Amino acid sequence: MKLTMRLGERSYDIIVKAGGLGRVGQLINLDRRALIVTDTGVPAEYARTVAAQCGKAKIVTVEQGEGSKSIAGFEQVLTAAMDAGLTRSDVVIAVGGGVVGDLAGFAAASYMRGVDFINCPTTTLAQIDSSIGGKVAVNLGHTKNLVGAFWQPKLVVADTAALDTLTPRHYANGLAEAVKAGLIADADLFELFETEDAREHIEEIITRSLVVKKNIVERDERENGPRAALNFGHTLGHAIESREGLGGVYHGECVALGMLPMIDDSKLRQRARAVYKKLGLPARVTYDGDKLMEYLRHDKKSGAEGVKTVRVRELGQHYFQFAGFDELRALAKEGVR
Ligand SMILES: NC(=O)c1ccc[n+]([C@@H]2O[C@H](COP(=O)([O-])OP(=O)(O)OC[C@H]3O[C@@H](n4cnc5c(N)ncnc54)[C@H](O)[C@@H]3O)[C@@H](O)[C@H]2O)c1
Missing domain, CATH: 3.40.50.1970 (Rossmann fold)
Incomplete structure (x- = not known):
């Protein structure tokens, strides 16, 4: 392809x-x-x-x-x-x-x-x-x-x-970014994870994910607007990744965890969790809320009051919403554990 x-x-x-x-x-x-x-x-x-x-x-x-x-x-x-x-x-x-x-x-x-x-x-x-x-x-x-x-x-x-x-864990780790692409922009890609075996469809999964990213990057190469959608799950994901010390929990695993609180619909969140389990990705994590917030305040994407987050209301569609640090803390508590 x-x-x-x-x-x-x-x-x-x-x-x-x-x-x-x-x-x-x-x-x-x-x-x-x-x-x-x-x-x-x-x-x-x-x-x-x-x-x-x-x-x-x-x-x-x-x-x-x-x-x-x-x-x-x-x-x-x-x-x-x-x-x-x-x-x-x-x-x-x-x-x-x-x-x-x-x-x-x-x-x-x-x-x-x-x-x-x-x-x-x-x-x-x-x-x-x-x-x-x-x-x-x-x-x-x-x-x-x-x-x-x-x-x-x-x-x-x-x-x-x-x-x-690749080790099975690294193989699954990367699939988290494809689940992300499905959640934000390609419902069929997400559903493919629910119904099919990922390894058997890997070329299609890679290609569809690349198309999602390509379409967004072509509109906004330098991340002045729409490209931020690709950061879905990354705000809390990076915070978890840093808290764990670089390398302890893999990048994709952290993104997977970071996406959950940003899915508005609890039924869709459950579907995402079920996909994670099927793929061998973590679906829950315990964390220290204070440390998580400390990292978020220093994140390069954070402003003085909070962060522009990417949310998914329904499968394959995303929107942007500003979240204050306290709100993020509450969201994380509800969605990641
Ligand atoms: N630039 C971007 O847009 C972007 C987007 C997402 C993530 N990232 C970055 O990507 C990094 C994570 O990448 P990763 O998950 O590929 O980790 P990685 O590069 O550390 O690779 C994972 C492990 O697999 C091994 N490996 C690589 N290819 C292999 C193969 N074919 N067979 C056996 N072993 C192999 C590596 O030696 C390594 O130990 C993070 O630093 C993250 O920030 C960048």
Whole structure:
């Protein structure tokens, strides 16, 4: 399946295909220097498959986990780019999950004020969501994505066969972002989770989720308005993620939990919980309300009084509503536990 993100001169193709990693060189010029960024948890053969198609490739392998999405990880990648002699006409290629994509993308945005970036996502989360849209970042301390840029890739190749090596927990984690896409904009996608086996329909799930995100990003690349819909579940989700210490509860799991209080209709909330259980996502969490609020007050999306939240009133439709910090606390108490 091929989609095209239409953003004028920053447009690019998104390929969703089993075996795609072996075909990157047929889709874009790789006859140049390439820095391939991967991590220690991604099977090494994936990066080697891409490297074999490049004119001159160097692979840099960061430690797996959210900890590498840091200033230290960023420096490691930039230093590798410099040591590899990358010039402005060369390319940085991510082969990994959202951590590698966000890190490599931010390095590509910054190195020599910006070089080409290709994203080859290998997790469900990255194939369903993080590899498109151009948000790249690293964390600062425990604060998620505080330092980053908008830097669109030149090409995205999602090889669905690469998902076969994921742990079941990571596989389910990424599906949370597809459930999100269904809840905010595609009722049929949500219902597919209720009636079918997700693994058997993974290409359709990835493609439908990407279409939801693509349609929104094309209208609002820099998140001045409608793109904020993609943050559904992320306000409380990020707060839970930070409270747990980065990496303890996975990103998608936190988003799944963060979405529940933002679903107005209790019957739909129960349906979402049932989908989470079917997929192996957490449906309840205990938390310290004071710590959650402390994080929310420091979130980069928060104002002095509260946060603009994304809500779902009925399946496939969302709206925006401002919520004060006290209201958020009450919502979280009702919906997350
Ligand atoms: N930029 C965006 O728009 C955006 C959107 C959503 C999430 N994110 C970010 O994405 C990150 C989470 O991404 P993630 O869930 O992919 O986590 P991840 O990148 O940490 O990958 C999860 C684990 O799976 C391993 N792995 C990756 N591919 C594999 C494969 N094919 N087989 C076996 N193991 C594999 C990795 O080594 C890692 O240990 C978070 O930092 C989050 O903030 C970014």
